[in-house]
Amino acid sequence: MYEQIAQNKRKTVALIVGALIFAGGMGYLFGFLIGGGSFSTSLAALVIALLIAAGLSFYSYRYGDQLVLRASRARVVTPEEEPRLHNVVEGLAIAAGLPKPAVYVVPEQAPNAFATGRDPEHSSIAVTQGLLGMMDRVELEGVIGHEMSHVRDRDILLGTIVATLVGSVVLIAEFMLRWFWWGGGMMGRGRDREGGGEGFAILAVVGIVLAILAPIIAQIIRLAMSRRREYLADAEGAMLTRYPPGLAGALKKIAADTTPMRVANNATGHLWINQPSRIPGEDNHWFENLFNTHPPIQDRIRILEEM
Amino acid sequence: MIAVWIVVGIVAFVLLYGVYAYNRLVRLRVRAENAWSQIDVQLRRRYDLIPNLVETVKGYAAHERELFEDVTRARAQAQSASGVQDQAQAENQLTRTLSRLLAVAEDYPDLKASQNFLALQEELTGTESKIAYARQFYNDTVQSLNTRIQSFPSNIVAQLGRFEPREFFEIEEPARGPVTVQF
Numbered sequence A: 001m002y003e004q005i006a007q008n009k010r011k012t013v014a015l016i017v018g019a020l021i022f023a024g025g026m027g028y029l030f031g032f033l034i035g036g037g038s039f040s041t042s043l044a045a046l047v048i049a050l051l052i053a054a055g056l057s058f059y060s061y062r063y064g065d066q067l068v069l070r071a072s073r074a075r076v077v078t079p080e081e082e083p084r085l086h087n088v089v090e091g092l093a094i095a096a097g098l099p100k101p102a103v104y105v106v107p108e109q110a111p112n113a114f115a116t117g118r119d120p121e122h123s124s125i126a127v128t129q130g131l132l133g134m135m136d137r138v139e140l141e142g143v144i145g146h147e148m149s150h151v152r153d154r155d156i157l158l159g160t161i162v163a164t165l166v167g168s169v170v171l172i173a174e175f176m177l178r179w180f181w182w183g184g185g186m187m188g189r190g191r192d193r194e195g196g197g198e199g200f201a202i203l204a205v206v207g208i209v210l211a212i213l214a215p216i217i218a219q220i221i222r223l224a225m226s227r228r229r230e231y232l233a234d235a236e237g238a239m240l241t242r243y244p245p246g247l248a249g250a251l252k253k254i255a256a257d258t259t260p261m262r263v264a265n266n267a268t269g270h271l272w273i274n275q276p277s278r279i280p281g282e283d284n285h286w287f288e289n290l291f292n293t294h295p296p297i298q299d300r301i302r303i304l305e306e307m
Numbered sequence B: 001m002i003a004v005w006i007v008v009g010i011v012a013f014v015l016l017y018g019v020y021a022y023n024r025l026v027r028l029r030v031r032a033e034n035a036w037s038q039i040d041v042q043l044r045r046r047y048d049l050i051p052n053l054v055e056t057v058k059g060y061a062a063h064e065r066e067l068f069e070d071v072t073r074a075r076a077q078a079q080s081a082s083g084v085q086d087q088a089q090a091e092n093q094l095t096r097t098l099s100r101l102l103a104v105a106e107d108y109p110d111l112k113a114s115q116n117f118l119a120l121q122e123e124l125t126g127t128e129s130k131i132a133y134a135r136q137f138y139n140d141t142v143q144s145l146n147t148r149i150q151s152f153p154s155n156i157v158a159q160l161g162r163f164e165p166r167e168f169f170e171i172e173e174p175a176r177g178p179v180t181v182q183f
Helices: A002-034 A039-069 A083-096 A129-134 A138-153 A157-193 A198-239 A244-256 A286-292 A299-306 B002-060 B064-079 B084-108 B109-113 B115-150 B154-160
Strands: A102-106 A112-118 A123-129
Touching: A002 A039, A002 A157, A039 A112, A039 A123, A039 A157, A083 A102, A083 A138, A083 A198, A083 B115, A102 A129, A112 A138, A112 A157, A123 A129, A123 A138, A129 A138, A138 A157, A138 A198, A138 A244, A138 B109, A138 B115, A157 A299, A198 A244, A198 A299, A244 A299, B002 B064, B002 B084, B002 B109, B002 B154, B064 B084, B084 B109, B084 B115, B109 B115
Parallel strands: A102 A123
Antiparallel strands: A112 A123
16 A cells, blocks of 8 residues: 555656656657747747646646546535435545545436545545435445545546646647648648758658657556556455445446446546446447556456455 | 674664654554544434434334333443443444334334434434444554554563553444344
8 A cells, every 4th residue: 555655656756757758849849840940949849848748737736636527527515415425435534544535426327436636635536426326325335435545545646647637648639630730731831832841741740640649658658557556446445345245236336337428538537436438338349448447347346256 | 893883783773763663653552542533523423413313203103212211321321431341332232222213213104204314314324334434443553553562572662652552442333235124
């Protein structure tokens, strides 16, 4: 557990440094293309990109949880509105020896849940309306135990930073792709007439490749962070509740449910207890598999049942 | 000369270890005290719920007088109990009478359907599971504290610092899964 916390801190720092290098490189390339190879323009673009990336990193550290909660349309609920959920969250916070996280509900019918925040003192747990309606108390405790383990192991900070930084990388990549498609293409033609087009075309190709590569890089980062972590949170959650069948039962219900989730997206998918799906019914759709950050739910159930 | 340095080194090492072990013991003791006060908070919350619950059940099942008296007596006993052992015994007694009180609701459909009763039942179940979780955290902490106090070499530091092993809080677990009431 302490090893996991230390590892998460290292990974968070590495991720931010990596994001800075990546942003710097992209900025340099972008400036190089706009300035037509001028060094000072490239350097200026690099500095601007670094500043933006640094600002973004700080923002996602400080306000990433709010961003993620808003992106999921989560709403704060009071103990009067959801007494059972509040009681269960408070109980498991006591079991883990942590302060009680803020409690949110996501207006979705698919059963799912996630935790976010920068540390246990600033953490939030969100569950969908569908999960509340579907799970009995013991199963709900299983799910919240899993999320509480993410909070305790500081998985939430890494997950939130990945969501916001990776989300912005995907955004920038899409922006670049579009720029090359429309603006870039025209400028290329304009320069062609001046005769210096060949080098520019090569760079444009490199830029496009990078823009295509960016989401793939983002995927690799996410794959690296999620799988083992989910098994660990399952095991630790079961240890908190001292009742593995609770979480196993909840995962079974989640696996059996095929309701699609409207707020599901590729930037926050890894945060949820189970990979949310926008495509109903088809578990093994190739497009979903491309963004797969979770171990197969059947394996998770089997391991819990063997405990 | 080398011998002197070796002795100095050993003394420094022993001192450093002593400071480390002492601080760890202090941390565990503080954590155990906090955990105990967390149990206390939840137990009090349960005492506060009981009069309300009894009144609500009375409204529908007034003739179960004996049961109400049992519950009130068990609550008074639990409140006045002192010491970890006595407290645990009194709480167990209270838990048993309370589950009898809840089981009565099975015979009175009006009571079972009452919003007030359902809210109180949720509050009671929630509080009882919080008591169980607080107990779990307390006992885990006490276990690490007692292990440190008794095992070598931290036991020497524990003796010098007058650390006392703490008692475990042994209460019955609330039932998991669907509860079946047999008559």
